[in-house]
Amino acid sequence: MTDIAARQLPRSSNGKIGDPLFRGVATFFAVLVLVILSGVMIALVHGALPALGHFGFGFLLTDSWNPVTDKFGALAPIVGTLLTSAIAMLIGIPLAFGVAVFITELCPVWLKRPLSTIIELLAAVPSIIYGIWGLFVFAPFMQSYVEPAIVNTLGNVPGIGRFFAGPPLGIGILTAGIILGIMVLPFISSIMRDVFETVPLILKESAYGLGSTTWEVMWQVVLPFTRIGVVGGIMLGLGRALGETMAVTFVIGNAHRVQTSILAPGTTISASLANEFTEAVGDLYLSSLFALGFILFVITFIVLAIAKLMLVQMSKRAGT
Amino acid sequence: MSAVSPIYARRKRANMLLVAAALAATTIAVAWLFVILYELLLNGLSALGPTLFTQMTPPPGSKGGLLNPIMGSILMTVIGTLIGAPVGIMAGTYLAEYGQHSRIAGVVRFINDILLSAPSIIVGLFVYDIMVLQMGHFSGWAGSVALAILVVPVVVRTTEDMLTLVPNGLREAATALGAPKWKVIVTVAYRAAMQGMLTGIMLAIARIAGETAPLLFTALNNQFWTTNLNAPMANLPVVIFQFAMSPYADWQSLAWGGALLITFTILILNITARIVATWSSFSR
Numbered sequence: 001m002t003d004i005a006a007r008q009l010p011r012s013s014n015g016k017i018g019d020p021l022f023r024g025v026a027t028f029f030a031v032l033v034l035v036i037l038s039g040v041m042i043a044l045v046h047g048a049l050p051a052l053g054h055f056g057f058g059f060l061l062t063d064s065w066n067p068v069t070d071k072f073g074a075l076a077p078i079v080g081t082l083l084t085s086a087i088a089m090l091i092g093i094p095l096a097f098g099v100a101v102f103i104t105e106l107c108p109v110w111l112k113r114p115l116s117t118i119i120e121l122l123a124a125v126p127s128i129i130y131g132i133w134g135l136f137v138f139a140p141f142m143q144s145y146v147e148p149a150i151v152n153t154l155g156n157v158p159g160i161g162r163f164f165a166g167p168p169l170g171i172g173i174l175t176a177g178i179i180l181g182i183m184v185l186p187f188i189s190s191i192m193r194d195v196f197e198t199v200p201l202i203l204k205e206s207a208y209g210l211g212s213t214t215w216e217v218m219w220q221v222v223l224p225f226t227r228i229g230v231v232g233g234i235m236l237g238l239g240r241a242l243g244e245t246m247a248v249t250f251v252i253g254n255a256h257r258v259q260t261s262i263l264a265p266g267t268t269i270s271a272s273l274a275n276e277f278t279e280a281v282g283d284l285y286l287s288s289l290f291a292l293g294f295i296l297f298v299i300t301f302i303v304l305a306i307a308k309l310m311l312v313q314m315s316k317r318a319g320t
Numbered sequence: 321m322s323a324v325s326p327i328y329a330r331r332k333r334a335n336m337l338l339v340a341a342a343l344a345a346t347t348i349a350v351a352w353l354f355v356i357l358y359e360l361l362l363n364g365l366s367a368l369g370p371t372l373f374t375q376m377t378p379p380p381g382s383k384g385g386l387l388n389p390i391m392g393s394i395l396m397t398v399i400g401t402l403i404g405a406p407v408g409i410m411a412g413t414y415l416a417e418y419g420q421h422s423r424i425a426g427v428v429r430f431i432n433d434i435l436l437s438a439p440s441i442i443v444g445l446f447v448y449d450i451m452v453l454q455m456g457h458f459s460g461w462a463g464s465v466a467l468a469i470l471v472v473p474v475v476v477r478t479t480e481d482m483l484t485l486v487p488n489g490l491r492e493a494a495t496a497l498g499a500p501k502w503k504v505i506v507t508v509a510y511r512a513a514m515q516g517m518l519t520g521i522m523l524a525i526a527r528i529a530g531e532t533a534p535l536l537f538t539a540l541n542n543q544f545w546t547t548n549l550n551a552p553m554a555n556l557p558v559v560i561f562q563f564a565m566s567p568y569a570d571w572q573s574l575a576w577g578g579a580l581l582i583t584f585t586i587l588i589l590n591i592t593a594r595i596v597a598t599w600s601s602f603s604r
Contacts (some may be wrong), residue, residue, distance in 0.1 A: 015500025022502035025382050026414035029407050030428045033476065036469060037431045045460055098345025115346070117594060122353045124590045125583060126530025128557050129356065132564045132579050135570075179531035182352050189349075203328060213335035236437060243439025245533040246561065270441050270533070277448075277537050293445045297438070305435045 027196075044297055049292030050283060058293060067280070073289035074258045074295060080173060080266040082295070084248060085241040087177025087262070092237055093185045094236060099185065100192035105214055116193070125188035131250035134179045135171075139251050143170030147263055147287035152175075166261040171253045174262045179247050184237035191233030195226040195314055226318070232310030239304040245270035269296040360580045362596045367577025377543055377559060384598070386578050388545045389554040393582075395547065396460055396539060396555060397529050400467030405521050408475025415476070416483035417505055429480075435472040444534035445470050452538060460546075460553035463539025467528040474527060478520025482513035515596050522593035526586045532557035556582050 051072065052059060079309030103115055153296025155166040199222050207217045223230065253265020255276050267275075269292045280286045369386045376461060378384025411428065419425025443466050451462040486509050494504040510517070540552040556578050563575035 015502070016504045019500050022505070023418055026410045026418055029410035030419065030425070032407060032415035033428050033432050033472065035412050035436065036472070039450065040438075040446040043446045044442070045451055049447070075372060094341075095345045095349060098342040099349050101338070102346040106339060107346075117351070117591075118350055118353060121587060122349060124526060124586055125353070125356060126532070126557070128530060128532045128560055129360070129579050129583050132560060132575060133356050133359055135564060136363070136576075137355075180467060182349075185349055213331055215335040215338040215599060217331055220339065239437050243437075243441065244591070245439065245441045246557075249561075251565070270439060272441070273441050274533060274536055276541065277445075286379040290445065290449075293442055297442050300437075300439055300442075301434060304437050305430075307437075308433050 031271040044294040048294040050286035050314030063258045067285050070284050075266050076258050077272045079258050081268040084177045088180035088241040096185045096188035099189040104196040119186050120246045128247040130247035135250040139170035142175050143168050162260050167265045171251045172263050176248045176252045182243045184241045188233050188237035195308045197227030205248030224282050229314035232307045239300050243300050245274050249274045302304040363576040364580025369594045389556045389559040392554040393556040396463045399512050404468035404471025409479050412476045412479025415480040432473050441533035444537045448537040458540035458552040460549035462516045466534035469526040474524040475520050481517030482499035486512040511577050517595040519593045526589040545563045
């Protein structure tokens with residue numbers, strides 16, 4: 001008896017040192033996550049200040065980008081980022097919705113898992129692979145088939161024709177946007193799938209019982225019920241599209257001009273950074289690139305924060 | 321029988337349209353993956369040979385391999401994981417075991433989810449500012465730290481999710497036997513959540529193995545063999561970027577070879593991670 005008691009004594013005292021220590025370490029690393037994000041913000045502001053101070057608010061509104069004369073403006077990359085992301089959303093949202101509908105409503109049970117895995121592997125393929133594939137395979141395809149067709153049809157429509165005009169180069173805003181659309185598809189569709197599955201079965205069954213078709217159940221029961229979650233998923237995809245770097249860098253053409261045609265080469269914030277950062281000489285040049293990074297960070301932060309808030313609201317509702 | 325009301329016919333047509341569109345969308349998505357894999361095999365297999373793994377990156381216009389970038393990538397991925405995974409596990413432990421519904425845990429969770437989707441190139445800028453500028457040169461260490469920062473949010477998320485799934489009864493039983501809380505977490509909760517946490521770490525490795533953007537301004541590139549983490553270090557993604565954008569056929573072929581290597585490594589990691597994850601649900 002005494003033996004056991006003696007052996008147990010030091011053990012029970014373990015908790016006195018071990019517990020606060022373990023708790024402290026865990027708390028420290030949790031706070032470190034906050035420190036990393038604040039650090040990112042501080043580093044970007046610190047790097048961007050010289051450029052923002054020098055150019056002022058006009059930095060956002062001018063599209064000159066001239067390292068020789070030290071004149072920098074962020075308009076072209078900002079417009080390029082927004083345009084490519086808009087095209088990506090136009091392509092990615094319907095596709096993602098179709099995939100989510102197919103997986104939740106139409107596909108046989110045995111196919112669900114493998115199909116979901118394949119779609120998720122689409123997200124696992126690194127962006128540089130999309131880039132090299134886009135440059136060598138997709139851009140030539142766009143150049144010889146898709147873009148001439150666009151120029152010959154939409155390009156001749158009076159009024160909107162100039163948005164689809166110009167020589168078919170293969171690389172440009174449109175190509176980058178399409179590749180981005182495919183890249184964000186799995187992120188959006190997996191969230192859509194998750195929120196679609198939170199719809200109480202009884203709601204869907206009642207609608208089917210009343211004779212609704214699958215389309216009517218999706219459009220009038222499932223979507224209204226999951227609206228916040230779906231929009232949250234879309235915002236998350238948008239956040240990804242805005243910040244995507246390598247896939248875009250390969251196929252955008254890196255031209256610092258604001259052009260009317262979506263077939264023309266352009267640039268995005270991330271592509272400018274990837275292409276120019278290590279070659280930037282001069283403090284103002286480097287600082288201007290930091291300022292671009294800061295703008296990108298602010299935009300994506302806002303988009304992702306909205307996405308997160310919407311998804312939290314969705315999961316709260318699903319819980320009740 | 322044949323007299324179907326026009327309204328019913330219209331509804332049926334609309335439904336057929338949706339079904340067809342959903343099927344088409346799924347086909348496009350699936351086909352896209354296979355087209356990419358097919359092109360990778362088509363262009364990459366010719367570059368795949370023993371020289372790819374035994375020779376250094378060549379100067380333009382001559383033959384060579386990818387030994388130094390392969391080693392650099394492995395080294396930085398391993399170090400990045402060794403730094404990032406413990407941080408992520410501990411932070412995830414805090415969220416699941418200590419913080420739970422507290423305000424600070426809510427903030428950490430929110431920020432972590434933003435870091436999870438934040439553009440990786442921004443992380444590169446951050447590490448450039450805090451490490452490369454301070455040290456005065458690009459380095460393998462800076463690359464590893466940038467990758468570690470990308471590992472953290474993935475691991476935090478999965479660790480928390482997996483620990484939350486551990487039934488409270490297990491913790492209560494261990495506590496009732498007199499185990500202090502840290503011991504309950506380490507020997508009971510971690511053990512029960514082991515496969516899930518492992519899955520998270522593997523997914524994180526798969527994510528950083530192909531990351532290019534954060535390495536561009538941190539590890540940069542190096543034409544030569546080095547294991548010195550204080551010097552610029554070659555790595556597969558940046559080499560692929562540089563070689564693919566070059567006009568030289570030899571370099572482009574090597575880029576395809578590297579792309580094939582990286583993609584299949586990542587896909588295998590991903591699939592293994594999924595298999596590990598299903599294990600745990602079977603054993604429970």
